[in-house]
Amino acid sequence: MKSYFRVLLTIVAVAVGSLQIALAQTNTFEVRVANRPVGTIEANRKLSGPSKSIVIKTRIQVMLSKVNSDIINEYNNNILTQATSSRISGKSGEDKQTTTKRNGKEYTIVVNGEKSVLEEPEIVSCVADLYFAEPKQVHRVFSETLGRFLPVKSLGGGSYELSLPEGRKNVYKYENGVLVQVEVNHTFGKAVFVKVS
Template sequence: MYKTHKQYRLKRIFLVLICGIIPYLAALKAAGQSHTYEIRYANNTIGLLDVKQETNGPTRKIHIKSRVQMKLFSRMDTDISAEYHNNILIRAKASRVSKGADSKETSTERTEKGYNVVRKGEPGTINRDITYSVSELYFTEPKDLKEVYSETHGVFLPIKQLADKRYEVVMPDDRRIYYRYEKGKLMEVEVNHQFGKAYFRLLQAK
Protein backbone atom coordinates (compact mmCIF):
# COMPACT_ATOMS: atom_id res chain seq x y z
CA MET A 1 0.00 0.00 0.00
CA TYR A 2 2.81 2.36 1.04
CA LYS A 3 4.78 1.49 -2.07
CA THR A 4 1.76 2.16 -4.31
CA HIS A 5 1.14 5.54 -2.67
CA LYS A 6 4.81 6.50 -3.07
CA GLN A 7 4.77 5.53 -6.74
CA TYR A 8 1.64 7.63 -7.24
CA ARG A 9 3.33 10.67 -5.66
CA LEU A 10 6.45 10.21 -7.79
CA LYS A 11 4.32 9.95 -10.92
CA ARG A 12 2.51 13.21 -10.07
CA ILE A 13 5.80 15.01 -9.43
CA PHE A 14 7.14 13.71 -12.76
CA LEU A 15 4.05 14.96 -14.63
CA VAL A 16 4.26 18.39 -13.00
CA LEU A 17 7.93 18.70 -13.97
CA ILE A 18 7.25 17.61 -17.54
CA CYS A 19 4.34 20.03 -17.92
CA GLY A 20 6.56 22.85 -16.70
CA ILE A 21 9.69 21.98 -18.66
CA ILE A 22 8.13 21.34 -22.10
CA PRO A 23 6.75 24.89 -22.58
CA TYR A 24 10.11 26.26 -21.39
CA LEU A 25 12.05 24.14 -23.88
CA ALA A 26 9.61 25.10 -26.65
CA ALA A 27 10.17 28.77 -25.88
CA LEU A 28 13.93 28.28 -26.10
CA LYS A 29 13.63 26.36 -29.34
CA ALA A 30 11.44 28.98 -31.03
CA ALA A 31 13.54 32.03 -30.08
CA GLY A 32 12.94 35.33 -31.84
CA GLN A 33 14.42 38.81 -32.26
CA SER A 34 12.81 41.97 -33.54
CA HIS A 35 14.24 45.43 -34.21
CA THR A 36 12.65 48.69 -35.32
CA TYR A 37 14.55 51.38 -37.24
CA GLU A 38 13.53 54.96 -37.91
CA ILE A 39 14.01 56.00 -41.54
CA ARG A 40 15.25 59.60 -41.85
CA TYR A 41 15.86 61.78 -44.88
CA ALA A 42 16.81 65.49 -44.90
CA ASN A 43 16.33 65.63 -41.11
CA ASN A 44 12.79 64.31 -41.41
CA THR A 45 11.34 60.97 -40.33
CA ILE A 46 9.80 59.40 -43.43
CA GLY A 47 9.00 55.90 -42.24
CA LEU A 48 9.84 52.84 -40.16
CA LEU A 49 11.67 49.62 -40.91
CA ASP A 50 10.80 46.50 -38.90
CA VAL A 51 13.00 43.40 -38.93
CA LYS A 52 12.22 40.09 -37.26
CA GLN A 53 14.10 36.81 -36.98
CA GLU A 54 12.55 33.57 -35.72
CA THR A 55 14.63 30.49 -34.93
CA ASN A 56 13.13 27.03 -34.56
CA GLY A 57 15.76 24.30 -34.35
CA PRO A 58 17.83 24.34 -37.57
CA THR A 59 15.37 26.71 -39.31
CA ARG A 60 15.63 30.51 -39.29
CA LYS A 61 13.16 32.89 -40.86
CA ILE A 62 13.84 36.59 -41.38
CA HIS A 63 11.21 39.18 -42.29
CA ILE A 64 11.85 42.81 -43.19
CA LYS A 65 9.12 45.38 -43.74
CA SER A 66 9.55 49.07 -44.49
CA ARG A 67 6.96 51.72 -45.15
CA VAL A 68 8.14 55.06 -46.53
CA GLN A 69 5.94 58.11 -47.11
CA MET A 70 7.30 61.41 -48.41
CA LYS A 71 6.41 63.99 -51.03
CA LEU A 72 9.45 63.39 -53.21
CA PHE A 73 9.01 59.60 -53.49
CA SER A 74 5.31 59.36 -52.63
CA ARG A 75 4.77 56.00 -50.88
CA MET A 76 7.06 52.98 -51.12
CA ASP A 77 6.42 49.61 -49.47
CA THR A 78 9.18 47.01 -49.25
CA ASP A 79 8.87 43.44 -47.97
CA ILE A 80 11.70 40.90 -47.78
CA SER A 81 11.64 37.36 -46.42
CA ALA A 82 14.42 34.77 -46.18
CA GLU A 83 14.38 31.23 -44.83
CA TYR A 84 17.48 29.30 -43.81
CA HIS A 85 17.93 25.66 -42.88
CA ASN A 86 21.22 24.60 -41.27
CA ASN A 87 22.56 28.05 -42.22
CA ILE A 88 21.89 27.54 -45.95
CA LEU A 89 19.37 29.79 -47.70
CA ILE A 90 16.34 27.76 -48.82
CA ARG A 91 14.17 30.50 -50.29
CA ALA A 92 13.83 34.27 -50.34
CA LYS A 93 11.44 36.82 -51.74
CA ALA A 94 11.64 40.59 -52.08
CA SER A 95 8.97 42.96 -53.34
CA ARG A 96 8.90 46.72 -53.70
CA VAL A 97 5.75 48.63 -54.52
CA SER A 98 5.61 52.39 -55.08
CA LYS A 99 2.63 54.47 -56.08
CA GLY A 100 2.49 55.19 -59.79
CA ALA A 101 5.22 52.67 -60.68
CA ASP A 102 5.39 48.98 -61.51
CA SER A 103 6.05 46.67 -58.58
CA LYS A 104 9.43 44.94 -58.50
CA GLU A 105 9.78 41.37 -57.29
CA THR A 106 12.69 38.98 -56.89
CA SER A 107 12.42 35.34 -55.81
CA THR A 108 15.20 32.91 -54.92
CA GLU A 109 14.49 29.17 -54.58
CA ARG A 110 17.02 26.45 -53.75
CA THR A 111 17.24 23.43 -56.06
CA GLU A 112 19.44 20.33 -56.22
CA LYS A 113 22.00 22.21 -58.37
CA GLY A 114 21.87 25.63 -56.73
CA TYR A 115 19.16 28.28 -56.99
CA ASN A 116 16.57 29.53 -59.42
CA VAL A 117 16.36 33.32 -59.33
CA VAL A 118 13.60 35.35 -60.95
CA ARG A 119 13.96 39.15 -60.98
CA LYS A 120 11.39 41.35 -62.68
CA GLY A 121 10.19 38.25 -64.56
CA GLU A 122 13.67 37.39 -65.88
CA PRO A 123 14.98 33.92 -64.82
CA GLY A 124 18.54 33.19 -63.75
CA THR A 125 20.55 30.64 -61.76
CA ILE A 126 23.16 30.54 -59.02
CA ASN A 127 25.32 27.44 -58.80
CA ARG A 128 26.62 27.58 -55.22
CA ASP A 129 25.25 27.72 -51.70
CA ILE A 130 24.12 31.01 -50.19
CA THR A 131 25.11 31.24 -46.54
CA TYR A 132 24.71 34.98 -45.84
CA SER A 133 22.25 37.50 -47.25
CA VAL A 134 21.57 41.22 -46.80
CA SER A 135 18.70 40.59 -44.37
CA GLU A 136 21.14 38.92 -41.97
CA LEU A 137 23.11 42.16 -41.69
CA TYR A 138 20.38 43.33 -39.29
CA PHE A 139 21.16 40.52 -36.84
CA THR A 140 24.79 39.44 -37.35
CA GLU A 141 27.89 41.57 -37.85
CA PRO A 142 29.53 40.39 -41.12
CA LYS A 143 33.05 39.88 -39.82
CA ASP A 144 35.54 38.50 -42.36
CA LEU A 145 32.94 38.35 -45.16
CA LYS A 146 33.85 39.35 -48.71
CA GLU A 147 30.38 39.24 -50.26
CA VAL A 148 26.72 39.09 -49.31
CA TYR A 149 23.71 37.90 -51.30
CA SER A 150 21.04 40.47 -52.10
CA GLU A 151 17.48 39.11 -51.93
CA THR A 152 16.35 42.23 -53.78
CA HIS A 153 18.82 42.17 -56.68
CA GLY A 154 19.35 38.40 -56.88
CA VAL A 155 23.16 38.72 -57.01
CA PHE A 156 26.15 38.70 -54.68
CA LEU A 157 27.41 42.12 -53.57
CA PRO A 158 30.94 42.92 -52.38
CA ILE A 159 31.29 43.92 -48.73
CA LYS A 160 34.30 45.14 -46.78
CA GLN A 161 35.10 46.62 -43.39
CA LEU A 162 36.38 50.22 -43.46
CA ALA A 163 38.93 51.91 -41.25
CA ASP A 164 36.15 53.51 -39.17
CA LYS A 165 34.76 50.01 -38.42
CA ARG A 166 31.72 50.46 -40.68
CA TYR A 167 30.93 47.93 -43.40
CA GLU A 168 30.53 49.05 -47.00
CA VAL A 169 28.25 47.20 -49.43
CA VAL A 170 28.54 48.13 -53.12
CA MET A 171 25.29 47.95 -55.08
CA PRO A 172 25.03 46.89 -58.77
CA ASP A 173 24.70 50.57 -59.80
CA ASP A 174 27.87 51.39 -57.79
CA ARG A 175 25.98 53.10 -54.96
CA ARG A 176 27.37 52.54 -51.46
CA ILE A 177 25.47 51.46 -48.34
CA TYR A 178 27.18 51.64 -44.95
CA TYR A 179 26.37 49.54 -41.86
CA ARG A 180 27.53 50.62 -38.40
CA TYR A 181 27.60 48.23 -35.45
CA GLU A 182 28.15 48.63 -31.72
CA LYS A 183 29.03 45.49 -29.73
CA GLY A 184 27.70 43.36 -32.57
CA LYS A 185 24.35 45.18 -32.84
CA LEU A 186 23.42 47.11 -36.00
CA MET A 187 22.85 50.71 -34.96
CA GLU A 188 22.65 52.60 -38.26
CA VAL A 189 22.44 52.10 -42.02
CA GLU A 190 23.46 54.91 -44.36
CA VAL A 191 21.92 54.69 -47.84
CA ASN A 192 23.32 56.89 -50.61
CA HIS A 193 21.18 57.61 -53.67
CA GLN A 194 20.77 60.27 -56.32
CA PHE A 195 18.57 62.45 -54.08
CA GLY A 196 20.94 62.44 -51.10
CA LYS A 197 21.45 60.30 -48.02
CA ALA A 198 18.88 58.39 -45.99
CA TYR A 199 19.50 56.79 -42.60
CA PHE A 200 17.99 53.83 -40.78
CA ARG A 201 18.57 54.35 -37.05
CA LEU A 202 17.79 51.82 -34.37
CA LEU A 203 14.84 52.78 -32.18
CA GLN A 204 14.31 49.59 -30.20
CA ALA A 205 15.42 45.99 -30.08
CA LYS A 206 13.67 43.02 -28.47
Protein backbone atom coordinates in the same frame (compact mmCIF):
# COMPACT_ATOMS: atom_id res chain seq x y z
CA MET B 1 3.34 12.07 -6.75
CA LYS B 2 0.74 13.57 -9.09
CA SER B 3 1.41 17.09 -7.81
CA TYR B 4 5.17 16.55 -8.24
CA PHE B 5 4.54 15.45 -11.85
CA ARG B 6 2.32 18.53 -12.47
CA VAL B 7 5.01 20.87 -11.10
CA LEU B 8 7.67 19.18 -13.25
CA LEU B 9 5.44 19.42 -16.33
CA THR B 10 4.79 23.12 -15.64
CA ILE B 11 8.54 23.82 -15.29
CA VAL B 12 9.25 22.01 -18.57
CA ALA B 13 6.44 23.90 -20.36
CA VAL B 14 7.76 27.26 -19.10
CA ALA B 15 11.33 26.34 -20.08
CA VAL B 16 10.28 25.31 -23.59
CA GLY B 17 8.15 28.47 -23.95
CA SER B 18 11.07 30.62 -22.82
CA LEU B 19 13.40 28.85 -25.24
CA GLN B 20 11.07 29.56 -28.17
CA ILE B 21 10.86 33.23 -27.19
CA ALA B 22 14.66 33.44 -26.95
CA LEU B 23 14.95 32.14 -30.52
CA ALA B 24 12.84 34.94 -32.02
CA GLN B 25 14.35 38.40 -32.41
CA THR B 26 12.87 41.63 -33.74
CA ASN B 27 14.88 44.78 -34.51
CA THR B 28 13.02 47.98 -35.37
CA PHE B 29 14.61 50.92 -37.21
CA GLU B 30 13.31 54.42 -37.86
CA VAL B 31 13.96 55.65 -41.40
CA ARG B 32 15.04 59.31 -41.53
CA VAL B 33 15.50 61.60 -44.52
CA ALA B 34 16.92 65.10 -43.82
CA ASN B 35 16.76 64.11 -40.13
CA ARG B 36 12.95 63.68 -40.30
CA PRO B 37 11.23 60.33 -39.71
CA VAL B 38 9.63 59.00 -42.92
CA GLY B 39 9.08 55.33 -42.11
CA THR B 40 10.08 52.16 -40.32
CA ILE B 41 11.89 48.90 -40.93
CA GLU B 42 10.97 45.86 -38.88
CA ALA B 43 13.43 42.98 -39.10
CA ASN B 44 12.34 39.68 -37.55
CA ARG B 45 14.40 36.50 -37.26
CA LYS B 46 13.16 33.12 -36.01
CA LEU B 47 15.36 30.10 -35.32
CA SER B 48 13.92 26.61 -34.98
CA GLY B 49 16.44 23.76 -34.92
CA PRO B 50 18.29 23.77 -38.27
CA SER B 51 15.75 26.19 -39.80
CA LYS B 52 15.93 29.97 -39.82
CA SER B 53 13.59 32.56 -41.30
CA ILE B 54 14.07 36.29 -41.68
CA VAL B 55 11.26 38.71 -42.53
CA ILE B 56 12.00 42.39 -43.18
CA LYS B 57 9.13 44.84 -43.67
CA THR B 58 9.92 48.37 -44.83
CA ARG B 59 7.27 51.11 -44.88
CA ILE B 60 8.37 54.54 -46.17
CA GLN B 61 6.47 57.65 -47.18
CA VAL B 62 8.32 60.73 -48.43
CA MET B 63 5.93 63.52 -49.43
CA LEU B 64 3.67 61.92 -52.07
CA SER B 65 5.97 58.95 -52.70
CA LYS B 66 5.22 55.72 -50.84
CA VAL B 67 7.29 52.51 -50.82
CA ASN B 68 6.35 49.20 -49.18
CA SER B 69 8.97 46.48 -49.32
CA ASP B 70 8.98 42.94 -47.90
CA ILE B 71 11.80 40.39 -47.85
CA ILE B 72 11.20 36.81 -46.68
CA ASN B 73 14.18 34.44 -46.44
CA GLU B 74 14.13 30.74 -45.49
CA TYR B 75 17.29 28.87 -44.51
CA ASN B 76 18.16 25.27 -43.63
CA ASN B 77 21.46 24.60 -41.84
CA ASN B 78 22.38 28.29 -42.50
CA ILE B 79 22.02 27.84 -46.28
CA LEU B 80 19.45 29.94 -48.11
CA THR B 81 16.73 27.69 -49.57
CA GLN B 82 14.43 30.41 -50.87
CA ALA B 83 13.90 34.17 -50.76
CA THR B 84 11.12 36.46 -51.88
CA SER B 85 11.49 40.20 -52.25
CA SER B 86 8.68 42.53 -53.27
CA ARG B 87 8.62 46.30 -53.55
CA ILE B 88 5.44 48.23 -54.23
CA SER B 89 6.00 51.88 -55.03
CA GLY B 90 3.54 54.71 -55.57
CA LYS B 91 5.22 55.36 -58.92
CA SER B 92 4.23 53.14 -61.82
CA GLY B 93 7.00 51.02 -63.25
CA GLU B 94 9.05 50.96 -60.03
CA ASP B 95 7.42 47.87 -58.53
CA LYS B 96 9.77 44.90 -58.27
CA GLN B 97 9.29 41.21 -57.50
CA THR B 98 12.26 38.83 -57.05
CA THR B 99 12.26 35.17 -56.09
CA THR B 100 15.29 32.99 -55.41
CA LYS B 101 15.03 29.23 -54.99
CA ARG B 102 17.75 26.66 -54.37
CA ASN B 103 17.75 23.70 -56.78
CA GLY B 104 20.52 21.27 -55.84
CA LYS B 105 23.84 23.00 -56.64
CA GLU B 106 22.37 26.19 -58.13
CA TYR B 107 19.72 28.82 -57.58
CA THR B 108 16.89 29.82 -59.88
CA ILE B 109 16.26 33.57 -59.76
CA VAL B 110 13.24 35.34 -61.24
CA VAL B 111 13.32 39.16 -61.34
CA ASN B 112 10.10 40.73 -62.62
CA GLY B 113 9.37 37.60 -64.67
CA GLU B 114 12.89 37.23 -66.12
CA LYS B 115 14.45 33.90 -65.12
CA SER B 116 18.16 33.26 -64.64
CA VAL B 117 20.34 30.63 -62.96
CA LEU B 118 23.05 31.38 -60.42
CA GLU B 119 25.64 28.59 -60.39
CA GLU B 120 26.34 28.76 -56.68
CA PRO B 121 25.99 25.65 -54.48
CA GLU B 122 25.30 27.56 -51.24
CA ILE B 123 24.28 31.10 -50.32
CA VAL B 124 25.13 31.63 -46.65
CA SER B 125 25.02 35.43 -46.26
CA CYS B 126 22.26 37.74 -47.50
CA VAL B 127 21.56 41.45 -47.08
CA ALA B 128 18.83 40.51 -44.56
CA ASP B 129 21.48 38.82 -42.37
CA LEU B 130 23.22 42.20 -41.93
CA TYR B 131 20.32 43.25 -39.67
CA PHE B 132 21.20 40.52 -37.16
CA ALA B 133 24.95 39.86 -37.32
CA GLU B 134 28.07 41.90 -37.91
CA PRO B 135 29.71 40.60 -41.12
CA LYS B 136 33.18 40.18 -39.59
CA GLN B 137 34.49 37.51 -41.99
CA VAL B 138 32.05 38.20 -44.84
CA HIS B 139 33.27 39.66 -48.15
CA ARG B 140 30.02 39.44 -50.11
CA VAL B 141 26.31 39.09 -49.45
CA PHE B 142 23.47 38.00 -51.69
CA SER B 143 20.91 40.70 -52.47
CA GLU B 144 17.42 39.22 -52.30
CA THR B 145 16.11 42.24 -54.24
CA LEU B 146 18.69 42.29 -57.06
CA GLY B 147 19.26 38.52 -57.27
CA ARG B 148 23.05 38.85 -57.22
CA PHE B 149 26.03 39.09 -54.88
CA LEU B 150 27.26 42.47 -53.62
CA PRO B 151 30.72 43.14 -52.13
CA VAL B 152 31.08 44.01 -48.44
CA LYS B 153 34.17 45.83 -47.16
CA SER B 154 35.18 46.53 -43.56
CA LEU B 155 35.84 50.22 -42.89
CA GLY B 156 37.05 49.54 -39.33
CA GLY B 157 35.43 50.48 -36.04
CA GLY B 158 32.39 48.28 -36.63
CA SER B 159 31.48 49.94 -39.96
CA TYR B 160 31.00 48.04 -43.24
CA GLU B 161 30.43 49.30 -46.77
CA LEU B 162 28.02 47.48 -49.07
CA SER B 163 28.66 48.37 -52.73
CA LEU B 164 25.58 48.55 -54.94
CA PRO B 165 25.30 48.75 -58.72
CA GLU B 166 25.71 52.19 -60.29
CA GLY B 167 28.44 53.00 -57.73
CA ARG B 168 26.10 53.60 -54.78
CA LYS B 169 27.31 52.55 -51.33
CA ASN B 170 25.48 51.83 -48.07
CA VAL B 171 27.28 51.88 -44.71
CA TYR B 172 26.25 49.54 -41.88
CA LYS B 173 27.40 50.52 -38.37
CA TYR B 174 27.60 48.03 -35.48
CA GLU B 175 28.19 48.45 -31.75
CA ASN B 176 29.18 45.29 -29.85
CA GLY B 177 28.07 43.23 -32.85
CA VAL B 178 24.59 44.83 -32.99
CA LEU B 179 23.47 46.88 -36.01
CA VAL B 180 22.64 50.40 -34.79
CA GLN B 181 22.59 52.47 -38.01
CA VAL B 182 22.55 52.19 -41.79
CA GLU B 183 23.36 55.07 -44.16
CA VAL B 184 21.60 54.43 -47.47
CA ASN B 185 21.73 56.12 -50.86
CA HIS B 186 18.28 55.56 -52.39
CA THR B 187 16.40 56.92 -55.37
CA PHE B 188 14.60 59.34 -53.03
CA GLY B 189 17.91 60.62 -51.62
CA LYS B 190 20.15 59.79 -48.68
CA ALA B 191 18.42 58.07 -45.78
CA VAL B 192 19.54 56.90 -42.37
CA PHE B 193 18.07 53.89 -40.56
CA VAL B 194 18.45 54.21 -36.78
CA LYS B 195 17.76 51.30 -34.42
CA VAL B 196 14.97 52.21 -31.98
CA SER B 197 14.29 48.78 -30.43
